[in-house]
């Protein structure tokens with residue numbers, strides 16, 4: 001069920017209208033049929049609402065060349081939200097980089113900027129640099145800052161409902177900080193934080209390998225292992241935002257104690273630390289996931305074996321996920337995801353052995369298309385999907401925090 005319970009015809013219309021706008025926020029450029037499918041509304045209801053939004057200047061006609069070329073006959077008329085109505089800004093804080101990007105409401109990416117950062121930089125320093133980078137991007141593009149609807153922000157660590165960063169092995173200088181509040185103050189704009197796997201899921205469904213499917217799981221395989229789950233075209237975050245912690249799925253209930261306190265979690269088999277320790281006898285140094293992937297590509301048999309075994313273990317957890325969620329597509333990203341067939345073939349085999357046949361047959365497991373841009377673009381997509389713009393052409397600002405502290 002989508003939307004609110006309508007009390008009267010007027011509010012039913014209002015709620016349908018909100019759904020149509022929401023569909024365009026999610027789909028970017030779409031036909032009326034796409035919108036009908038996404039919302040579950042009839043074609044005629046969609047057409048009449050689109051006509052109304054068109055008259056108000058909220059939506060505009062669009063052409064998209066790839067659609068025109070496909071199939072025979074007249075291409076469907078495509079529409080999008082009026083790009084001039086507002087911008088979405090994304091910021092990604094990586095372990096060694098900082099990046100910002102700007103898109104308009106029709107999902108067109110207008111520009112992005114990246115800078116290298118030193119390892120384990122402090123949160124405060126990172127945010128000041130990010131604010132400078134945002135100013136530079138907006139200046140370079142000649143964009144109107146007053147039209148930025150909101151800012152999405154990616155941090156490779158657990159973000160709690162309170163907006164605080166939990167203890168994080170990945171960005172130790174960030175634990176206990178409240179980046180959402182701090183960044184909102186620095187930019188004087190509403191900010192929403194998302195976790196890296198959820199942002200990857202949003203980015204790949206909006207611009208990458210998950211496009212065109214509305215049940216997608218994005219696997220982020222890097223230092224840790226996480227999943228972003230999109231069901232019915234919407235990110236599923238669970239009751240408290242914890243959904244997708246696939247790295248802490250039990251693989252062996254008598255296995256090693258994980259950093260989460262449980263035993264035999266997937267991360268103790270296929271996380272970066274586990275793989276580094278597997279390879280320590282061969283290399284005598286701690287290899288990070290990027291280095292393992294590079295050496296595997298160069299033909300190192302130990303690294304190839306470590307990646308293949310990780311793929312098999314990940315496949316066990318993914319098979320369970322397929323049984324529960326029955327996704328259409330699994331998009332594999334993160335630095336370990338760059339290993340290609342070396343990782344994906346054993347992963348697929350493991351899934352086809354262990355998932356119930358119907359769930360295994362429904363899913364295609366594909367590499368991500370966005371690489372290290374996934375979190376940045378996901379931060380942009382977070383704003384595109386969450387900005388509240390149902391009420392006429394001018395849009396109120398995105399809600400900064402939905403959950404109470």
Ligand SMILES: [Zn+2]
Pocket residue numbers: 247248249258259260261262265266267
């Ligand atoms: Zn665990």
